[in-house]
Amino acid sequence: MIRSLLSAALGLALAAAPPATPEQIVQRQVDAYNAHDLEAFMATYATDAKVHFGLGADAKVLDPAGMRVRYGNTFKGPDLHCQILGRLVMGGRIIDREHVTGVPDVGVREAVAIYQIKEGLIQEAWILVD
Secondary structure: OHHHHHHHHHHHHHHHOOOOOHHHHHHHHHHHHHOOOHHHHHOOEEEEEEEEEOOHHHOEEEOHHHHHHHHHHHOOOOOOEEEEEEEEEEOOEEEEEEEEEEEOOOEEEEEEEEEEEEOOEEEEEEEEEO
């Protein structure tokens, strides 16, 4: 009896929890990046997400399988860390100005990341590096 009451109460609490905002979703992604946690990082992206490195026809575009390879290698950098220097929120779009240190074979990188959030996940992202 007590167990079923607790289960029901937990179910109501979870159902009543508001969905994450686009900003919270992107922050989870940044936190997973800084923790070098590939599974938590990938969990913030839609299964058909695309990440563009650059703009236009010259941009390299990765699907989730390509992201796993790229970020799996990136996360091997023991000192990898992304500091958000500024963030703009425009509905389902988040724009971050980033200072990234400890990038393997690069060191320090300045970047702008643009995220499009749909249905509680990152659907598309554009990463622009200096």
